[in-house]
Amino acid sequence: MDNNMIRQLEEGLYTFPIPLPNNPLRELNGYLIVGENEAVMIDTGFAMDPCREAVYGALESLGISPEKLTVVLTHLHSDHTGLAGELHEKGARIIAGKTESWWIHNIRSDEVTAGFQESITRFGLEQDGIHYYDNPGYKYASQEILELETVEEGDRIEIGSFSLEVVDLPGHTPGLIGLYCRERGCLFGSDHILDKITPNIGYWTEGFDSLGVYLQMLEKARSMKLKRVYSAHRNVVEDPERRIGELVGHHDHRLKEVLEIVGQGHKTVREIAARMHWDLRAKDWEAFPKAQKWFACSEAMAHLEYLHLRGRLKRTLVEGVYHYASA
Numbered sequence: 001m002d003n004n005m006i007r008q009l010e011e012g013l014y015t016f017p018i019p020l021p022n023n024p025l026r027e028l029n030g031y032l033i034v035g036e037n038e039a040v041m042i043d044t045g046f047a048m049d050p051c052r053e054a055v056y057g058a059l060e061s062l063g064i065s066p067e068k069l070t071v072v073l074t075h076l077h078s079d080h081t082g083l084a085g086e087l088h089e090k091g092a093r094i095i096a097g098k099t100e101s102w103w104i105h106n107i108r109s110d111e112v113t114a115g116f117q118e119s120i121t122r123f124g125l126e127q128d129g130i131h132y133y134d135n136p137g138y139k140y141a142s143q144e145i146l147e148l149e150t151v152e153e154g155d156r157i158e159i160g161s162f163s164l165e166v167v168d169l170p171g172h173t174p175g176l177i178g179l180y181c182r183e184r185g186c187l188f189g190s191d192h193i194l195d196k197i198t199p200n201i202g203y204w205t206e207g208f209d210s211l212g213v214y215l216q217m218l219e220k221a222r223s224m225k226l227k228r229v230y231s232a233h234r235n236v237v238e239d240p241e242r243r244i245g246e247l248v249g250h251h252d253h254r255l256k257e258v259l260e261i262v263g264q265g266h267k268t269v270r271e272i273a274a275r276m277h278w279d280l281r282a283k284d285w286e287a288f289p290k291a292q293k294w295f296a297c298s299e300a301m302a303h304l305e306y307l308h309l310r311g312r313l314k315r316t317l318v319e320g321v322y323h324y325a326s327a
């Protein structure tokens, strides 16, 4: 790889782009923190050749062998974990949060497959011919069974002049973790706070109020009085306070939009998602790629459930499909 793809952000901290082909996220920001005889990498990219080239190229340019590498997986999504299995085989140590490690191990399991397949039915998405196997999270997941070391809130990873403190920031996924450098006032925030694009907050399982939890975790990040967030996609967030305010405002607006659509008499998650505004170039719902239909429904349902759990909407199950109505 081209050496000038690697940028130094601070003494000992490097970033490099990991391409995500055919994905609206475009790139993952790879982060490498280099110590004297070891290094920490945050997230990996998909199990795909363009990601391999970027990761191994960066490691080579900085003279880091996989045996000297610790990889921290911030959450289960395959654009963050896809290469973890093979990096582990080459000698890297792999670390993840406790909750996420369950998901990473089980993402292709019968239990998770059945759960997601049931969500497709509940959304009313069966008529679009969508299957869990279409989800890039399934397709480009790490193949090998990983030997993961788990960390918890407050644990520290010391590397070079960086002291990285594990912070739980669930919402985008059930157990996303960030790495906080208290002395520097910066956070490796993964997909918790992104600039220009909005993190996807979707539906996971019954009882996990993903949007409610996410909004709480935005307040948690706000209370850290951060100077900077090194996020997993797009820009470094240079004004976290302002960006957090924008994200809260975005979901507030989304909740109002959903209430309005339900008020017009649209009932199923699919019907509601099709009427929400999405920043996609597709001309209508039918033109949405399958994976995007899923993400749209998942995001719509996170907002519907937020309102349902707070008594603002009623939910009923009609022939396997959830119907929402004003409470």
Ligand SMILES: [Zn+2]
Pocket (backbone or CB within 6 Å): 075, 077, 172, 191
């Ligand atoms: Zn993600």
